[in-house]
Amino acid sequence: MLRQLFRKELTLELRRKAVISGIALYLCSTVFICYLTFSLRQNQITPLVWSALFWVTILFSVINTVAKSFLGEKKGREMYYYSIASPTAILLSKMGYNFLLITLLSFSGWLLFVLFLNNPLADTTLFAATLVLTALGFSTSLTLLSALAAKANHSNILMAVLSFPVVISVLLIAIKVTKNCIDGLDRSVSYPELLTLLAINCLVAAVSYLLFPYIWRS
Amino acid sequence: MKTWAKILSVVLLVYTIVAGFLFDVPRLNIVNESIRSLYFHVPMWFGMIALFTVSLGYSILYLNKPSLKFDAYAVEFVHTGIVLNLLGLTTGMIWANYTWGSPWHGDPKQNGAAISLLIYLAYFVLRGSIDNEDQKARLSAVYNIFAYAAMVPLLFIIPRMTSSMHPGNGGNPGFNMYDLDSQMRLVFYPAVIGWGLLGAWIATLRVRIRLINEKLSNLEHD
Numbered sequence: 001m002l003r004q005l006f007r008k009e010l011t012l013e014l015r016r017k018a019v020i021s022g023i024a025l026y027l028c029s030t031v032f033i034c035y036l037t038f039s040l041r042q043n044q045i046t047p048l049v050w051s052a053l054f055w056v057t058i059l060f061s062v063i064n065t066v067a068k069s070f071l072g073e074k075k076g077r078e079m080y081y082y083s084i085a086s087p088t089a090i091l092l093s094k095m096g097y098n099f100l101l102i103t104l105l106s107f108s109g110w111l112l113f114v115l116f117l118n119n120p121l122a123d124t125t126l127f128a129a130t131l132v133l134t135a136l137g138f139s140t141s142l143t144l145l146s147a148l149a150a151k152a153n154h155s156n157i158l159m160a161v162l163s164f165p166v167v168i169s170v171l172l173i174a175i176k177v178t179k180n181c182i183d184g185l186d187r188s189v190s191y192p193e194l195l196t197l198l199a200i201n202c203l204v205a206a207v208s209y210l211l212f213p214y215i216w217r218s
Numbered sequence: 219m220k221t222w223a224k225i226l227s228v229v230l231l232v233y234t235i236v237a238g239f240l241f242d243v244p245r246l247n248i249v250n251e252s253i254r255s256l257y258f259h260v261p262m263w264f265g266m267i268a269l270f271t272v273s274l275g276y277s278i279l280y281l282n283k284p285s286l287k288f289d290a291y292a293v294e295f296v297h298t299g300i301v302l303n304l305l306g307l308t309t310g311m312i313w314a315n316y317t318w319g320s321p322w323h324g325d326p327k328q329n330g331a332a333i334s335l336l337i338y339l340a341y342f343v344l345r346g347s348i349d350n351e352d353q354k355a356r357l358s359a360v361y362n363i364f365a366y367a368a369m370v371p372l373l374f375i376i377p378r379m380t381s382s383m384h385p386g387n388g389g390n391p392g393f394n395m396y397d398l399d400s401q402m403r404l405v406f407y408p409a410v411i412g413w414g415l416l417g418a419w420i421a422t423l424r425v426r427i428r429l430i431n432e433k434l435s436n437l438e439h440d
């Protein structure tokens with residue numbers, strides 16, 4: 001069931017390309033605005049500015065991406081899923097799909113940043129690992145919140161308001177590890193942070209898994 | 219709440235205020251007399267965590283067995299917890315102004331407290347944007363549990379990993395090192411219990427007001 005639901009998410013996304021190209025365009029325009037703002041003063045982009053711009057861009061694109069995972073569903077279709085699949089299977093498939101999407105988004109964001117701005121990172125492998133772990137954190141926490149927000153009025157505003165405080169602990173650790181990557185510190189310095197990130201992900205994923213059936217029931 | 223608990227709370231708080239300002243405290247550089255904020259600032263956080271935990275418990279109860287009473291408890295305990303959070307931030311800022319030199323120092327603990335305030339304010343935004351009463355109660359219970367889980371690493375794990383000037387963090391001495399004569403414990407523990415009980419008292423009063431209001435509006439509809 002899980003695999004079919006996952007395949008359905010993927011095929012649906014590839015079939016209506018408007019959403020995914022919208023996200024891509026969103027990311028590109030944000031990076032381009034950053035580029036234009038600094039235009040010829042590339043040397044003023046200190047590593048810390050780079051890190052701040054990068055994470056702000058990724059955070060906003062990710063929230064917009066995940067927000068639509070439940071908002072996009074029509075009422076009738078939701079009823080249909082409810083009758084054929086268990087809520088946890090639906091949650092896990094959405095989570096897995098969002099993880100894939102966010103990882104893709106983060107890496108293309110990174111590519112664009114290297115292309116338009118510069119690449120201050122000394123340790124790229126570690127940074128890639130951080131991106132994957134934060135993508136996991138974003139997908140586990142935001143999927144549940146998007147399901148929550150979809151049930152309320154003014155869903156779009158609510159999604160942002162609910163998710164900022166919750167993803168902040170993931171983001172704080174990611175920013176710290178990014179700084180380590182920029183400074184090219186020894187990897188053993190960042191391992192405790194990555195482990196904490198993984199632990200937070202597990203915690204949030206477990207809580208989402210337990211709570212989702214209650215949201216779905218309504 | 220039982221009457222004895224209310225009396226105990228008042229007695230303990232009177233004792234805290236009198237003893238907290240008059241008793242002898244250890245003489246330490248920089249901190250000086252501001253060490254007395256231990257009796258007022260730290261209990262706010264203990265109280266806040268306790269109230270949020272009670273609210274979490276009621277949210278879990280609500281999901282197990284939906285009843286508006288549990289929802290009322292969950293909401294009002296969060297309300298009171300937020301008040302304690304604001305008081306804790308304020309007392310902390312007054313203290314920081316004298317010992318760190320500025321009220322907002324960007325300390326990990328300070329930021330964590332501010333973010334947990336945001337988390338719970340978002341709880342009220344969520345409640346405000348759902349019309350259906352049952353759905354409001356259920357979704358906000360879900361968010362409450364989720365927010366609590368997100369708050370735990372923020373308050374208890376991340377501040378311990380980063381360097382912080384806050385006493386008790388990042389290699390700085392906690393209050394265990396200040397009160398070598400354990401004179402301060404004699405005031406601190408009663409203060410924690412007193413403030414906690416006061417918070418619970420306010421919360422239960424608010425729950426009663428809320429339940430009465432709900433009853434009144436139901437009568438009006440009939």
